[in-house]
Amino acid sequence: MNIPGWWKRRSGYAKTATMLAVLLVLQFGLCGVLNSNEEFGGNIIQGIFLAVTLVLMFAVLVAWLINALSQ
Secondary structure, three states: OOOOOHHHHOOHHHHHHHHHHHHHHHHHHHHHHOOOOHHHOHHHHHHHHHHHHHHHHHHHHHHHHHHHHHO
């Protein structure tokens, strides 16, 4: 009996949303642990990465919702 794992049973949207959520949690953790390097614009770079990840996650979730409602 061959039962597919979680990764094979989920849609592409679910995989992408999960990966972005994990990335977001890791980024928040890094922002809390690492000292911002003001010389190289550490706060700005961290803010940009967080904003891009949030926008990508929101876009994936909206696309997933539209796809689910259109079926």
